[in-house]
Amino acid sequence: MSAFSVDSSGSFQHLIDTVLFDYTVNTLLVIAGVLLLSFCFALPSAWFIACCDFPSRSILQWALMLPLAIPPYIVAIVYTDLFDFSGPIQGFLREFMHWQSVHDYYFPDIRTINGAILVLSLTLYPYLYLLLRGAFLGQSGGLFQAARSLGLSPFQAFKRVSFPLARSSMAVGLSLIAMETLGDFATVNYFAVHTLTTAVYDTWLELGSLTTAAKISSIMLLALVILISLESYSRRKQKTYQRSGATHTDLRFVLTHGKKWGVLTFLWSLLFFSFILPLSVLIYYALGYFSESLNTQLWQYTLNSFWLAIIVASLALLLALLLNFYQRLAPGILSKMTIRLSSLGYAVPGTVIAIGVLIPFTSLDLWLNRQLVEFGFSRVGLIFSGSLFILVFGYLMRFSAIAVGSIESSLAQVSPTLDLASRSLGQNVGQTIRRVNLPLIKKGMLTAFILVFIEAMKELPTALLLRPFNFETLATYVYQFVSDEMIEYAALPALLIVLMGLIPFIVVNRLLEKDC
Template sequence: MKLNLISNATLYKLLPWAVTCLLISPIIALLINSFSSDPQGSFQHLFDTVLLTYSLNTLLLILGVMSLSFIFAMPVAWFVACCEFPSRTILQWALMLPLAIPPYIVAIVYTDLLDFSGPLQRLLRGVMGWQRAGDYYFPEIRTLFGAILILSLALYPYLYLLLRGAFLGQSGSLFQAARSLGASPLRAFYRVSLPLSRSAIAVGLSLIAMESLGDFATVNYFAVSTLTTAVYDTWLELGSLTTAAKISSLMLLALVILISLENYSRRKQKVYQRGGATHTQLRFVLCGWQKWGALTFSWILLVAAFILPLFTLCYYALSYFSASLTAALWQYTLNSVWLAIIVAGLALLIALTVNFYQRLCPGLFARTTIRLSSLGYAVPGTVVAIGVLIPFTELDLGVNQLLLENGFSGIGLFFSGSLFILVVAYLVRFSAIAVGSIDSSLAQVSPSLDLASRSLGQNAFQTIRRVNFPLIKKGMLTAIILVFIEAMKELPTALLLRPFNFETLATYVYQFVSDEMIEYAALPALLIVLMGLIPFIIVNRLLEKST
């Protein structure tokens, strides 16, 4: 039964579409601009010289990060979901913590530790008596493989979270049936548990691929040229917005192909499971070498991805505390916090608008607004930045010309040169997180509650305020916190669109890193981690209480 609770509410029906058009307009403008002529010939020059190399590096980066993330995430997800061993309860939530550290901060730490002047190579030279780099071989961290390793350590939790949930939701009876038919535990895992988790694997790897494609700071710091760095360079160094739009369109095409292949591979997959004992009730008790193997692998991964970077940042932050604690740091921290709060609040309003539109006026149009408003999260930050820049630059030019023609003074770059464009870009990128959180929360609220409220004389908006809002409070708080975390960490969009004399913690850290002043970057980097870690723990506690 459809919940057509609002009649003649034209404004409410138009508002979600207006919001959706705002969120997808940068992508549309980007595609239109990519077909325009390039008077400087920059794109043709790139096409003839380095574009193939950039594309190959991007492809290798994505495939490498996907593969290594799977190697990291799959075993630990199985261990904590289906096995019983010491410290499992700690590891099941601690293995998610690397999400709180941006990949470029992990890259800073490992570069400092593993470079020629780092403590590890200094120790080796002291012990072995070596004097020069030519006296011994040590793998170089600033390579494509180094970028793959760092991104995998930072991004594997996406797949871990989905796989752990998939394993916990599976019927343990199926696994036990395979064992009773003579399959070894390893064979039963590959023949039963892993195929049943295929959807979670596909979604997790897709998220990791999107994040890898959109990463700028890590690959740029490691001097690995990808399509993302090409977008950044063509805009800031060559000043060619058209060329940046053309490269961004190639990245969008790659994303469309990636998502289409993932959906096509699962087009005929249907998995139905009978109720019964779950893996939670049938956990294996690991003993001997199996217990120590699970402990060793899980804790080494956690140390490498989270504990070591965090402690290294703490050490440098304390060592250079007085030099790093400046008025500028407080100002940039304040900039980051209030910008993230504004974006999180607006993203929540957008999510509530489109989700309640779908709930009150269900149908194809409502579902379309949900999907379109979530497109931006799949688009890399550099691409979003270029897409947002195009329409608002044209808007500034048009408004200024109109004012001058009518005898008024121009307003300058009111839209494209202010914080307005940065907020819009963040909303395009992160509104999908809030939309998804509210959507999942509303899905658990029975429509019969809305009908009961209406039968008691409450109108639609009273029903939303008195019935729906109290039931989705956790989802609303989760949406705000998740968008806040992502906005605090975002770097590529801020680098391209921030106004003059405006810095965030992310861009502040990047300046120090670019100047090889890693010690001075430690304190602001640690603040970014803490700003993400504390809300992340709050979200995790909320999710635990809801289960």
Template structure:
């Protein structure tokens, strides 16, 4: 299928004879890049585990003041692009920032030699920033797992003399382990795909290696080989996640009629829990968002210009186009699978959804390989025919970036349509077929009205992810073409986020939409 072409092309290019550039990188810097990537993923996973699981247990099992608002607020950091958070904390914590400047004034220090302050632009700093943004993946899945557990098991453990901590360690945590493993695998894949923060902090990882190899050395072959290494890592992470679920099956669920009785925290425990949870919200979302609003107000006249409207239009047009095409592909594949009734008809849907697991830089190289070859072939054919060469029809236009977005995010629309169609009774198909409806008429008059909410949700998710995507946009965008994400990152790279605060707020507000839908769906289920 067309959507699997980038992966096939990437593997093919990676298997071609090695160029001198890749050999040079392999014997000089690639071992360091691989080591940095490993430690970054490990540190971010550890931080997300230490923050996400306790917060999930507190929200699912305990009664706290303002819990209804707090359990929603803990999801908010997902809407904040990590490179924006990185710049905010760099600006605050650098030597010239307000934090260190205030310390020098209070204690009379004159230079950095007079005191020690941890550097933010390090691998550990990057891990901390990414952990603040990505821990909600673990929090969401762990919270859902805790809420689905039967309260009879918790009450039985308490009757047997277990303290709340023992009950958590021996009952709740083992039952939630598969969900936590899924959340950690998502954190690991997002960390592996991260570009903005690590590039801003000058932490060299495999993601930055792909970017630098293509744009710096101009070697598509070397970039493809590094991308293939990342592809193997992603496949390994997916395999480990599936094995963790396969090896442990949990059948004890909350039956719905059980009353969820939470622990009543008091005193130090209550205020400590509130401080812990609200600190996560403040550091991961509130503080960066308030600073963005401050800059947006003070630099509004400079940010509210023609470029802001042009790049906003580019992002809206591109995102809407990709969302529409992804939805049509999802409907086509979903209806084909439903009407055929064959088990093998699900294969095209699974193949079309493979791109979502790929990091943006890896996907970009996979898109560039076939489209560059196609551009060269068309120009060679035009030269052979004696006509004017058309130039870069694919890699020099919006085609490449739109195709890359479609491959990466089409899985969201396909999955949403598939799950919605699965809820429609097969008897409706039989009735409409006996009435003489064609497959197209059946889809238009029966299925689409019934699955319109799922269609809208899938298209909306694709639209929002396209608005936020950065690494694929940096590699695939044509000349003189900017999206809001690349526009903001340009200011971040130049350490002028105050001028990009307004478009950054637009990206954040758009990113809040799926989180609102997600939280409402969780509240309706429980």
């Protein structure tokens, strides 16, 4: 309701008169650029991995997903340090070419909207790659071979057969990337690109106008609703049934000579610039500044991040189990709507979630303190909005959709006849869930837990806006150093974020590769 209240400070009208249009244009440009570049990265990668055979394919098929473990703002730190005017790349060029000043040569500025688009694309393309790879692997290879037998070249067969069949997965992947881009704060802020997300942060913490921040958040939420609606509407009549016959896995064709080396160069270059290079730079700086970075604060913030992620992942898993079993045991409109509403949180940027969570809990705290004073008791302070409770609640709102989706897909593979068989043998509902359902979906439960854990470890906007006083996570700790241009000191905590996300990410991937 704050979005519809009167802004007495005049901040929102001032933004409309000055910079809101520019912020909106920047937001649209960043989203469009990231979608285009991510598409160029993910589509050929998914096709080559799914449908071609070449050396190191078995390594690349999972390694190309590793950039998901690195937060975009950490890649932004690395690339800025490498390619800035004072960085080693330009320094080497000036020394090698004997250039004296910046006027003697041209080098693209990394701290621009183009730099933000590049960094976000390098870290977000795996969302689309994963979905497209799955789509291509599931397609009937016989359709592709039939197109080839009719005289079409491999590219023509891909364009007219494989690509249209993967449209649904492509739309979902691009929607995810658009949502992640819209919700990004640290990367665009570090590159000095003003978007609607940075406007929410600035108007809240710098101008002190929560009403203005709520109004901007409502604009972003409306844009998300329109985006999701358009994506669903575009696929309303699309139905594809093409699982019969041999798959692309069965009919994978071997690349030879120039094609093989071209594909290898493209895929390994993509992996190098999106994961290997940022990780190597972090390791180099972390080792060089290890003694300066290793302190009691680092260990405290690591424990804060770890336990916060554990708590959020556990609660998200519990919530997902409750909602999905409620839908399974009592199917209907209410249970279906509950599942869908719980899945909207991940589509909403962290800054918008923070606004939506803080306003009602602040009002609740104020009401509670007034009631206590009226009954003769002393104030208890901000027990909801000023404690760790609101941060956990904000994280849960943001990431529970991941757990709900994972449990929903796992539970859908468990036949209802198993439940009926268990009940016919005298087992009640609780025993059926404990002895039949839970053992069959334990892989999905572990996947849900680890994925929420990884996202909670990386989350920055929600933590920046909702964390209690004197509470820091690794993400906010890194952001402090980055804001002060102390990149070397940010390397070790940033590396810890990557490693604590990378290890469980590899575990999830290995689980998904198994047949059982």
